[in-house]
Amino acid sequence: MLNGVEHELAIRLRGVVKRYGPITAVDHLDLDVPLGTCVGLLGPNGAGKSTTMRLLTAQSIADEGELEVLGFRLPEESKMARAQSGVTPQLDNLDTTLTVEQNLLVFAHLYRIARADRRAAIERALEMAMLGDRRASRVDKLSGGMRRRLLIARALIHRPRLVLLDEPTVGLDPQVRQGIWALIDALRSEGTTILMSTHYIEEAQRLADTVLIMSHGSAVASGSPSDLVLEHAGREVLEVYGQPARLAEVEAQAKGEGLQTRGTGTSISILNVDGATSFPAGERRAANLEDVFVLLTGEEIT
Amino acid sequence: MAARDTGAPRLGRLERSALTGVLVREIVNFSSFWRSSTFSSTVEPTIYFLAFGFGFGSLVSRIGGYDYVDFVATGTVATAVLFSSAFPAMFGTFVKYQFQRTYDAILAAPVDTEELVTAEALWIATRAGVYGCMPMVVGIAFGLDLSWGMLVVPLIAWIAGFGWACFGIMIAGYAKSFENFNYVVSAVLTPLFLVAGTFFPLDNLPGWAQFLANFNPLHHLVELVRHAVFGWEGLEDLARLGALLAFGFVLWRIAIRAMTQKLVD
Numbered sequence A: 001m002l003n004g005v006e007h008e009l010a011i012r013l014r015g016v017v018k019r020y021g022p023i024t025a026v027d028h029l030d031l032d033v034p035l036g037t038c039v040g041l042l043g044p045n046g047a048g049k050s051t052t053m054r055l056l057t058a059q060s061i062a063d064e065g066e067l068e069v070l071g072f073r074l075p076e077e078s079k080m081a082r083a084q085s086g087v088t089p090q091l092d093n094l095d096t097t098l099t100v101e102q103n104l105l106v107f108a109h110l111y112r113i114a115r116a117d118r119r120a121a122i123e124r125a126l127e128m129a130m131l132g133d134r135r136a137s138r139v140d141k142l143s144g145g146m147r148r149r150l151l152i153a154r155a156l157i158h159r160p161r162l163v164l165l166d167e168p169t170v171g172l173d174p175q176v177r178q179g180i181w182a183l184i185d186a187l188r189s190e191g192t193t194i195l196m197s198t199h200y201i202e203e204a205q206r207l208a209d210t211v212l213i214m215s216h217g218s219a220v221a222s223g224s225p226s227d228l229v230l231e232h233a234g235r236e237v238l239e240v241y242g243q244p245a246r247l248a249e250v251e252a253q254a255k256g257e258g259l260q261t262r263g264t265g266t267s268i269s270i271l272n273v274d275g276a277t278s279f280p281a282g283e284r285r286a287a288n289l290e291d292v293f294v295l296l297t298g299e300e301i302t
Numbered sequence B: 001m002a003a004r005d006t007g008a009p010r011l012g013r014l015e016r017s018a019l020t021g022v023l024v025r026e027i028v029n030f031s032s033f034w035r036s037s038t039f040s041s042t043v044e045p046t047i048y049f050l051a052f053g054f055g056f057g058s059l060v061s062r063i064g065g066y067d068y069v070d071f072v073a074t075g076t077v078a079t080a081v082l083f084s085s086a087f088p089a090m091f092g093t094f095v096k097y098q099f100q101r102t103y104d105a106i107l108a109a110p111v112d113t114e115e116l117v118t119a120e121a122l123w124i125a126t127r128a129g130v131y132g133c134m135p136m137v138v139g140i141a142f143g144l145d146l147s148w149g150m151l152v153v154p155l156i157a158w159i160a161g162f163g164w165a166c167f168g169i170m171i172a173g174y175a176k177s178f179e180n181f182n183y184v185v186s187a188v189l190t191p192l193f194l195v196a197g198t199f200f201p202l203d204n205l206p207g208w209a210q211f212l213a214n215f216n217p218l219h220h221l222v223e224l225v226r227h228a229v230f231g232w233e234g235l236e237d238l239a240r241l242g243a244l245l246a247f248g249f250v251l252w253r254i255a256i257r258a259m260t261q262k263l264v265d
Helices: A049-056 A077-083 A100-110 A115-128 A142-155 A172-188 A202-209 A225-232 A244-256 A287-299 B015-057 B067-099 B102-108 B113-131 B136-140 B148-174 B180-194 B207-213 B217-230 B236-265
Strands: A009-020 A023-034 A038-042 A065-067 A085-088 A161-165 A195-199 A211-215 A220-221 A236-241 A259-264 A267-270 A283-286
Touching: A009 A049, A009 A195, A023 A049, A023 A065, A023 A195, A023 A220, A038 A202, A049 A065, A049 A161, A049 A195, A065 A161, A077 A085, A085 A142, A085 B236, A100 A115, A100 A142, A100 B015, A115 A142, A142 A172, A161 A211, A172 A195, A172 A202, A195 A202, A211 A225, A211 A287, A220 A287, A225 A287, A236 A244, A244 A259, A244 A267, B015 B067, B015 B102, B015 B113, B015 B136, B067 B102, B067 B113, B067 B136, B067 B148, B067 B180, B067 B217, B067 B236, B102 B113, B102 B236, B113 B148, B113 B236, B148 B180, B148 B217, B148 B236, B180 B217, B180 B236, B217 B236
Parallel strands: A038 A195, A038 A211, A085 A161, A161 A195
Antiparallel strands: A009 A023, A009 A065, A211 A220, A236 A267, A236 A283, A259 A267
16 A cells, blocks of 8 residues: 555556566556545656556556456456546547537547436536637647646546546646646545646645656655655755865765765755754755655656 | 445447447547548549440440440449548548547547447448449439339448448558558559459459459449349349458458557557
8 A cells, every 4th residue: 555554446556567578668566546535656758657557548458467447457347447537648639620519529428428418517527627618619729728628628527436647737838737737636626536647746746645656667656745755855955066076075975974965967965964964055955856756766857 | 445336337348338439429520521521432433433434435335234334333332432431441540540549539438449440440331331322323313224222232332331441440450651551552452443343344354363353342342233233143142242241240350459459558
């Protein structure tokens, strides 16, 4: 369990492996997503996040391991799980020559919404996506943010118990991203279970109850964002700026005292300096999830 | 602990609601491009009919016991079926999975590849059933006599269209790029199209070519349509119908397999 607590699980993965020839995209992954929570898969491009998402819809079949979604074993019972899930893909796959409303209508059918409920479901989705006044617009006439909102609304049209969001704000400008976050936050507060992959630190920190950090297909850490930061980077980080020779000197000193460091190009960050006073002058700042990620994976998130 | 909803209905294979969902998508989409699609699917075979029917028809008045214009009007039904099924299936399927990622979206919903391929083929077959009749309708305008058998031509065209749609989907499933289609069009479809008995009877071809024609679904389609219009040939037509049904069934299963390999990794 991610938090060591027994919850009813929406997603349960054990020892899942997915290989593409010589490349292992997902490597013995364990993942628990309790019902009613938002779990963020955080990792750089190529960490295995999107493959994990595809495994959960049985669009990829695992080579090893056990997968359960909403209590249904995958891939055998995937169709049942998909009937109660909604998926927002990383790449826009809306029907661009159709209108907003037509896109929703198609998915109302695909998700088997009864004829009597279809109109209300479409109206609710339009409202959620704030696209009521653009219902008759062709999708190729919408902005990137509108299309992303429509993708999310399309995934929610049948009121799924579980929503899979694959990089929901990738490529969007900060203002639009805030709007998408508000939409996800509203969903979260309604109790919908969310599994969201992202490579944006702020997104994971702000939206996820639990974060699973992935690197090279494996989970390297999991926990709430604040617990992860506290456990791995402490409360404070000291950033020291200077010439490369000076930074090397500081790094050697920190390592000599058993502290971990993180190079950031023009500076060096010393983690877990809470209370330590023996270091040269630098800027003290609150530790964050990015410090944890770089520490655990050795990779900078871009 | 599993979070299974025990009250959820069990979903099986080839469900009507899944097929309907995919068909609704096709129909809604079709509403945005039906004009161009109808134009190309009807005008092209009609031009073949007019060019051959009246071009060659001025040199050859009767062939195989029929007026040449009538011979071509019924034969080009197969051309129209081919053009409105195999080609859109090949190109449309490839575009939908490779560029538009439409199938990724559909397969994230409770629809499996078998249902997706089946619904796509059913829709294309329906269009082929309608468009396939256009040369015959034009032929009627140019003097082809009406007959009761003409009423079953859309059904024959639909059955053949289903097989050719599955053929196109299968090719798209195995193709790595658009360029691969060139080989299929040149090496498979063009020979089958020319040696189907559309523009000339196969009786004067060498024995081996006549034998091979038995494996050409277009030839069976051409013959079935002619016999429907001019008079049934009994068991021979049943055998030809069986051949078209077998063609459709086998290609349907192969198309599902090809697309499953393509869409599920």
